[in-house]
Amino acid sequence: xxxxxxxxxxxxxxxxxxxxxxxxxxxxxxxxxxxxxxxxxxxxxxxxxxxxxxxxxxxxxxxxxxxxxxxxxxxxxxxxxxxxxxxxxxxxxxxxxxxxxxxxxxxxxxxxxxxxxxxxxxxxxxxxxxxxxxxxxxxxxxxxxxxxxxxxxxxxxxxxxxxxxxxxxxxxxxxxxxxxxxxxxxxxxxxxxxxxxxxxxxxxxxxxxxxxxxxxxxxxxxxxxxxxxxxxxxxxxxxxxxxxxxxxxxxxxxxxxxxxxxxxxxxxxxxxxxxxxxxxxxxxxxxxxxxxxxxxxxxxxxxxxxxxxxxxxxxxxxxxxxxxxxxxxxxxxxxxxxxxxxxxxxxxxxxxxxxxxxxxxxxxxxxxxxxxxxxxxxxxxxxxxxxxxxxxxxxxxxxxxxxxxxxxxxxxxxxxxxxxxxxxxxxxxxxxxxxxxxxxxxxxxxxxxxxxxxxxxxxxxxxxxxxxxxxxxxxxxxxxxxxxxxxxxxxxxxxxxxxxxxxxxxxxxxxxxxxxxxxxxxxxxxxxxxxxxxxxxxxxxxxxxxxxxxxxxxxxxxxxxxxxxxxxxxxxxxxxxxxxxxxxxxxxxxxxxxxxxxxxxxxxx
Ligand code: M6R
Numbered sequence: 001x002x003x004x005x006x007x008x009x010x011x012x013x014x015x016x017x018x019x020x021x022x023x024x025x026x027x028x029x030x031x032x033x034x035x036x037x038x039x040x041x042x043x044x045x046x047x048x049x050x051x052x053x054x055x056x057x058x059x060x061x062x063x064x065x066x067x068x069x070x071x072x073x074x075x076x077x078x079x080x081x082x083x084x085x086x087x088x089x090x091x092x093x094x095x096x097x098x099x100x101x102x103x104x105x106x107x108x109x110x111x112x113x114x115x116x117x118x119x120x121x122x123x124x125x126x127x128x129x130x131x132x133x134x135x136x137x138x139x140x141x142x143x144x145x146x147x148x149x150x151x152x153x154x155x156x157x158x159x160x161x162x163x164x165x166x167x168x169x170x171x172x173x174x175x176x177x178x179x180x181x182x183x184x185x186x187x188x189x190x191x192x193x194x195x196x197x198x199x200x201x202x203x204x205x206x207x208x209x210x211x212x213x214x215x216x217x218x219x220x221x222x223x224x225x226x227x228x229x230x231x232x233x234x235x236x237x238x239x240x241x242x243x244x245x246x247x248x249x250x251x252x253x254x255x256x257x258x259x260x261x262x263x264x265x266x267x268x269x270x271x272x273x274x275x276x277x278x279x280x281x282x283x284x285x286x287x288x289x290x291x292x293x294x295x296x297x298x299x300x301x302x303x304x305x306x307x308x309x310x311x312x313x314x315x316x317x318x319x320x321x322x323x324x325x326x327x328x329x330x331x332x333x334x335x336x337x338x339x340x341x342x343x344x345x346x347x348x349x350x351x352x353x354x355x356x357x358x359x360x361x362x363x364x365x366x367x368x369x370x371x372x373x374x375x376x377x378x379x380x381x382x383x384x385x386x387x388x389x390x391x392x393x394x395x396x397x398x399x400x401x402x403x404x405x406x407x408x409x410x411x412x413x414x415x416x417x418x419x420x421x422x423x424x425x426x427x428x429x430x431x432x433x434x435x436x437x438x439x440x441x442x443x444x445x446x447x448x449x450x451x452x453x454x455x456x457x458x459x460x461x462x463x464x465x466x467x468x469x470x471x472x473x474x475x476x477x478x479x480x481x482x483x484x485x486x487x488x489x490x491x492x493x494x495x496x497x498x499x500x501x502x503x504x505x506x507x508x509x510x511x512x513x514x515x516x517x518x519x520x521x522x523x524x525x526x527x528x529x530x531x532x533x534x535x536x537x538x539x540x541x542x543x544x545x546x547x548x549x550x551x552x553x554x555x556x557x558x559x560x561x562x563x564x565x566x567x568x569x570x571x572x573x574x575x576x577x578x579x580x581x582x583x584x585x586x587x588x589x590x591x592x593x594x595x596x597x598x599x600x601x602x603x604x605x
Contacts, residue, residue: 006189028074036065078121342370450583
């Protein structure tokens, strides 16, 4: 949720900290701040709002040091103002925190009784004071931190500076991720690999419960039990161009247009990974698929695919519901969790719950070595590359591409698909990059449609079968970046209530590829048209031929897309909806990459 950076360098670390914060601003943009160690003590500067406010402040104030930490916040406890911005400090200690301290009220009361005064409304501020409490009793920095951690309940990733130890950054993870980076003459800390110094060629993921004490010359790592441990260093795969918008105004636009490549790479990579996956779908009795947000809509699409192609019963759940539902699990079932970030707290907790039930788990993640990837028995990595726009686009189509490959494997292993049919379905998938280029080629038309929504109060999206989740995703994209009220419905459900919302000219997007549900979807469109709604049909040539224009009160506006199948239409049609949402948001002047109230990865419950 929040983003953490830390850096130790031979040179002033302030520019590095700012660069790191800029790379992870998608994790939260309610406020930003940094602390550096100076010979005159810990110096902290912070500002509410986006990082540029902090950058402006730093332009007008001298701040430099060789060791520092920084933070970009997504508010949980306390409003998003400067007082509540991190780092939270006292004279001796400065702390940046991602997560939630659940027992902060009790600790605050106790520390206040001990004479500490609080400046903020945050849960985090108890941490520096708790550490200072132990320092005052003669504990070393490391022992004070240990004693403080022993009092904390909840989840956290922490970066800590001590005034009396000018060489080190201290770090701890419990429930929230932390990564170390190593390069020539510098060490860095981050809540994900994007936060690290761009020159770091090696990275190391802290494991759950780990603590680290890092300096330019040494790293000391201990595990949950305080035992010294080594963790594997790996090559840093983040490339500089991943962090830049290149010629695009927003990351979201860059990421939508990258999809022909990311899908091609994901299809190829998944097929390779599946040859090594030791899972036999003929032995699996049932599937559970768990995810949040857009990733949940990928699960919804996959339910149709697995049931129709592989004859597998599938239960799907949003992770926040699943983890407290107490669902009895079949021991021969497989649970698939889907997450772009691999760090979503609800999904991670649901996965852990499934593991405690003794059932097999498979993770589909975009971020390699993420907590979810490590927790699952098996994991597959989509090849979307870093997704920075808060609204998920290329990660979603990459998830669907991976799921489609798994469906084919399952169908073959369950004897429901022979080699020829499997090859021809794989061919269809391989056509997607070219077909998506054709969708991108009609960008001006989609732009005009998006812009035409700018005065709409509401918009609705309907579809049947695999297009129902795409209707949901189209609505989510529109609402999260344009703030237009948008809902997705299964087209057949419309008449059971939502149709009451249709007024004259209410935009209704009808997802109508030529599939088994087409006739029924078109009938539902007529129902909207009969109530003077504004129908915008996304379909192909065959859908157009099937449409009986005479029966429509007014002919629908039509977005003509390439021909597709039930396996490819969700991936193809969503790209058009992403572009429509993007241009609707632009026309409303939204900050598309950083929409209000949101953050990229939700690492709190
Ligand atoms: O990283 P995850 O895929 O686990 O994230 C799940 C959701 O938080 C995410 O998809 C969210 O709904 C996006 N803002 C959608 O655009």
